[in-house]
Amino acid sequence: MTTATHTEPQAPFATPNPHAVPSAETRGFSISSLVLGLVSIVASYTFFVPVVGLVLGIMALKREPASRTMAIWGIVLNSVMLAGAVLVTVGALVFGLAMLPFAFL
Template identity: 80%
Template sequence: MTTVTPTDQQAPFAEQNPYAAPGAETRGFSISSLVLGLVSIVASYTFVVPAIGLVLGILALKREPASRTMAIWGIVLNAVMLGGAVLVGLAAAAFGLAMLPFAFIG
């Protein structure tokens, strides 16, 4: 029976990227959250874009400690825009219900 012992040598096909900075971390979630927060300002009053950005920002806080500032700004922008969209939706529903009795006059 043969046993395989781990070695400290790296296989030749598993070379690291020579262009990558040493110790570089990915910042994909926090950048995506910030971009979706900015996009939700332009594409205002949607529910989907800020909700996705909010989830990505919360995930970025846990997974990417180096980009905490971008994640916090993404969370703030997405939460404000999601809250605004909810308030506008509720105001539109209340206005529609208030005008419902007048729809049958005429």
């Protein structure tokens, strides 16, 4: 009785290519920037949320070219809300300083 065996030689294990592009790209920075842009609509007067979202959006533009649209939307939302918060703060300071002489009447 004979047994049938596979006689082709096996290929050695291939070493991974260090220059290969990973198939699953991460989109963490751009998603975080977009989410913080949406959150900054509610929490824009903290200055912290729009600034972090703006920094993450700029980092996402450089690191994640596949999710460029989300990064751009995050940058736009965060910068508009940051500019609005700055304008409201400056307006409140100017109004407060203008009303300061009347505070002691």
